[in-house]
Ligand SMILES: Cc1cc2nc3c(=O)[nH]c(=O)nc-3n(C[C@H](O)[C@H](O)[C@H](O)COP(=O)(O)OP(=O)(O)OC[C@H]3O[C@@H](n4cnc5c(N)ncnc54)[C@H](O)[C@@H]3O)c2cc1C
Ligand SMILES: *[C@@H]1O[C@H](CO)[C@@H](O)[C@H](O)[C@H]1NC(C)=O
Ligand SMILES: *[C@@H]1O[C@H](CO)[C@@H](O)[C@H](O)[C@H]1NC(C)=O
Ligand SMILES: *[C@@H]1O[C@H](CO)[C@@H](O)[C@H](O)[C@H]1NC(C)=O
Ligand SMILES: *[C@@H]1O[C@H](CO)[C@@H](O)[C@H](O)[C@H]1NC(C)=O
Ligand SMILES: *[C@@H]1O[C@H](CO)[C@@H](O)[C@H](O)[C@H]1NC(C)=O
């Protein structure tokens with residue numbers, strides 16, 4: 001499938017050039033032994049320094065455990081030693097990943113080295129994972145997100161203490177500029193005129209997380225001091241100063257080493273970490289996979305854990321087969337099954353008040369000089385925010401009796417415009433309409449014979465009720481246009497009906513990069529991969545803490561929920577007897 005941008009940008013980009021390069025399949029050839037006396041053993045080895053992994057590593061090291069955090073990529077933000085700077089920010093510590101206003105340039109970079117080259121959809125392969133290159137939209141999870149109705153096992157509903165722990169470390173802001181002002185706000189006024197007549201009320205979204213019906217507000221972000229923050233800027237910094245926390249980057253993990261249900265080590269491509277690259281565990285030591293939906297699934301497959309068709313692909317892969325456990329040790333679990341991602345559809349408009357910001361085209365090489373200077377001076381102005389400006393939600397009752405929510409994300413600019421009518425490109429903005437909590441469609445993710453991660457069955461609109469509800473929501477948005485003077489819908493334009501537009505929308509471009517459910521939490525190993533303590537069924541000491549365990553989509557873009565899940569899962573793992 002064609003990889004596409006985060007739905008709030010649906011994009012100019014063609015990533016295929018970057019993807020066609022090299023494949024990484026881990027250690028080649030050599031047969032290794034797990035035992036190592038010369039190198040250090042760890043209580044907890046965490047694989048992947050993304051949203052889930054960093055939080056787990058901080059909490060486990062805080063609890064006095066000896067923790068190793070492994071990351072396949074390298075430095076990202078300036079604080080972490082990153083140096084990938086725009087020409088206008090040379091000589092500063094303000095990298096592409098620090099400056100929120102460079103978000104859209106992630107999708108037009110001629111050398112996008114930061115995306116995982118062995119996954120066909122967008123995933124971050126550098127310190128911070130997705131949180132280093134996502135849109136920064138940050139929503140505190142709702143009570144309904146963790147409900148039994150939304151797929152969570154009992155015991156997970158009382159999320160408040162964990163969500164509050166996240167907020168204490170990483171508060172959201174809906175005015176990220178250091179001067180407290182909001183910039184490039186024209187779309188807010190237009191949306192106000194569009195939504196108020198439809199009964200929407202304005203609120204500070206994260207002040208009332210549970211209010212998600214007929215509400216709108218300023219977009220909220222996990223930015224601090226006008227810069228991208230996330231777990232890298234907060235949790236990782238506290239972990240780093242502890243003597244029993246070790247972080248190693250540029251380390252690729254291919255599998256866990258196991259003897260039946262017991263994990264005895266972690267297989268890496270770094271021989272300094274142990275004999276043959278295998279990291280050892282202390283007695284009762286544990287392994288936590290936090291490599292993201294695609295990365296965690298691939299490690300499980302290579303460890304002999306997953307559906308038999310995926311394990312057969314590993315067995316047929318010359319490099320990977322060497323380390324695959326004997327078939328008698330395979331653990332059949334539904335890894336990659338029944339995943340979800342928000343279906344999203346873009347509507348493109350013009351309004352004479354709107355500044356499209358030249359569609360963010362020149363922000364990397366040739367920014368508006370005053371905006372660049374203002375940002376460099378004190379991290380204020382347009383560049384202190386990513387592109388979104390407004391978010392809104394509305395609840396819909398589906399014909400199947402299930403309530404689904406529509407989320408809108410509004411930004412100046414547009415990834416693509418499709419109209420034969422003339423229009424003014426300087427006045428363009430986009431509303432991305434996503435279906436969020438309540439989505440019933442499911443797909444499947446996995447690998448192919450080269451172990452490239454990819455969707456195997458697209459999850460969007462498998463259930464026609466999902467499509468009907470999003471169509472209804474889009475029609476409601478559009479129904480208000482005539483009430484807003486000079487607001488013009490240009491994609492679809494007046495030669496295309498909304499029904500036809502939605503019917504013919506390229507499914508691959510509905511990808512929101514919000515994959516959840518590849519190693520679902522639950523009580524039944526025929527439908528779940530991890531138990532209520534986030535432990536992989538059939539193992540004694542293997543856990544998953546990342547987006548994979550989330551059984552169903554939350555109300556908003558998922559990183560806030562993943563953080564809360566990481567706090568709660570880590571607490572449950574620490575409380576689980578038999579550990580180090
Ligand atoms: C383009 C884009 C835009 C997005 N926008 C938003 C947004 O605005 N708001 C929001 O809430 N969410 C957004 N998301 C989604 C969000 O970023 C992800 O849901 C989140 O990052 C997932 O967290 P995770 O812990 O599961 O994995 P990740 O954050 O992806 O972290 C996984 C980490 O594991 C590492 N890794 C993988 N495999 C291995 C291996 N074999 N060995 C060692 N290390 C490995 C990776 O390098 C990475 O650092 C966006 C995602 C993308 C891609
Ligand atoms: C971890 O560090 C803390 C102090 O930060 C210390 O009390 C504890 O003994 C250490 N644990 C290990 C296993 O090294
Ligand atoms: C960049 O950060 C490093 C490490 O934090 C610091 O030593 C250096 O002075 C900073 N450079 C600038 C130009 O701010
Ligand atoms: C930053 O600089 C801008 C432009 O000079 C100024 O308007 C703003 O007040 C400054 N903000 C802070 C927090 O100093
Ligand atoms: C291990 O893999 C990582 C990620 O691909 C790579 O950057 C690193 O150079 C590799 N290390 C070795 C020793 O090959
Ligand atoms: C694997 O575990 C079994 C007990 O479950 C033990 O008898 C055997 O020695 C172990 N094998 C290895 C190679 O450690």
Ligand SMILES: *[C@@H]1O[C@H](CO)[C@@H](O)[C@H](O)[C@H]1NC(C)=O
Nearest residue numbers: 352353354355424425426427
């Ligand atoms: C297009 O919009 C810009 C900004 O609103 C305006 O300055 C310009 O005059 C418009 N061009 C035309 C041809 O209307």
Ligand SMILES: *[C@@H]1O[C@H](CO)[C@@H](O)[C@H](O)[C@H]1NC(C)=O
Nearest residue numbers: 019020120448449450451452
């Ligand atoms: C796996 O998919 C990748 C990306 O599409 C492709 O380059 C590769 O050839 C595929 N491998 C096999 C064995 O099909």
Ligand SMILES: *[C@@H]1O[C@H](CO)[C@@H](O)[C@H](O)[C@H]1NC(C)=O
Nearest residue numbers: 351352353483484485486487
């Ligand atoms: C709408 O556009 C026309 C010209 O195209 C202009 O005269 C009028 O003032 C505009 N109305 C508003 C409310 O912007």
Ligand SMILES: *[C@@H]1O[C@H](CO)[C@@H](O)[C@H](O)[C@H]1NC(C)=O
Nearest residue numbers: 420421422423488493494495
């Ligand atoms: C569509 O809109 C354009 C102006 O944007 C107008 O010229 C044209 O007549 C309209 N066509 C239809 C079929 O309404």
Ligand SMILES: *[C@@H]1O[C@H](CO)[C@@H](O)[C@H](O)[C@H]1NC(C)=O
Nearest residue numbers: 333334337338442526527528
């Ligand atoms: C996937 O979802 C379908 C429909 O909800 C269900 O019948 C099936 O058991 C699920 N499969 C797995 C492996 O979870």
